Amino acid sequence: MEKGTPKIVIAFDGFSSSGKSTMARALAKRLGYRYIDSGAMYRAVTLYALEHGMIGADGTVDAEALTKTLPEINIDFAVQPDGSQHTVLNGKDVESEIRNIEVSSHVSAVAALPAIRHDLVTKQQAFGKSKGIIMDGRDIGTTVFPDAELKIFVNAPAATRALRRYEELKAKGQQVSYDEILANVEQRDHLDSTRAESPLRRADDAIDLDNSDMTIAQQDAWLDKVVAERLKAL
Numbered sequence: 001m002e003k004g005t006p007k008i009v010i011a012f013d014g015f016s017s018s019g020k021s022t023m024a025r026a027l028a029k030r031l032g033y034r035y036i037d038s039g040a041m042y043r044a045v046t047l048y049a050l051e052h053g054m055i056g057a058d059g060t061v062d063a064e065a066l067t068k069t070l071p072e073i074n075i076d077f078a079v080q081p082d083g084s085q086h087t088v089l090n091g092k093d094v095e096s097e098i099r100n101i102e103v104s105s106h107v108s109a110v111a112a113l114p115a116i117r118h119d120l121v122t123k124q125q126a127f128g129k130s131k132g133i134i135m136d137g138r139d140i141g142t143t144v145f146p147d148a149e150l151k152i153f154v155n156a157p158a159a160t161r162a163l164r165r166y167e168e169l170k171a172k173g174q175q176v177s178y179d180e181i182l183a184n185v186e187q188r189d190h191l192d193s194t195r196a197e198s199p200l201r202r203a204d205d206a207i208d209l210d211n212s213d214m215t216i217a218q219q220d221a222w223l224d225k226v227v228a229e230r231l232k233a234l
């Protein structure tokens, strides 16, 4: 990026497993921006709730107990030698654990709790104070950074997204079935879009990206063009 170019806030929102994180992370690297995965924060709180018996066998979350312990849940991101970031929960690297199917099955219920959302949104907004940030999630362009200079809304059919997530988890050596992943993707899409508190919604001023038939390189080139146009228009 040219010297003197002002830094902006870029919001990526969209349905589960749409590839937001991969493209947002890579874009942040190209721009020299900080990348924050807001979903990882909801996942870390969910892992904490599971580990502390706050989610029952029927999936019910003990909202009161979890809300009370919020001050004890410390979430951070640790930059790795290769430049990637790992999610750290109370001092422990949980990057791999928070992606497992158990966390994925409960995260949308946890993320629907207003007290949890208020707490995490405040933390996310603090990350954006210094600009030069890219954040991905469900409500970044609508609630976390409604004034973001650039908002992208990513979507692709559920079957395409489930296949991507299936291959990603299989490559990491996790034992998963495609049907289980597809069911999880569809369940989270539904819960995320229908919850009362800041549901997944496309911001009115967002730019749509359907990346079903795009390679990573095509996706990156599309994004670079959109970012360049936005920066020029500042």
Ligand code: CDP
Pocket (backbone or CB within 6 Å): 015, 016, 017, 018, 021, 038, 039, 040, 042, 043, 107, 108, 109, 111, 112, 136, 137, 138, 139, 140, 188, 192
């Ligand atoms: O990467 P994937 O699409 O599987 O999801 P994620 O970004 O890791 O987010 C996991 C879950 O956290 C979502 O299904 C939402 O329930 C919740 N979430 C949210 O409510 N708001 C956000 N800003 C980000 C995630």
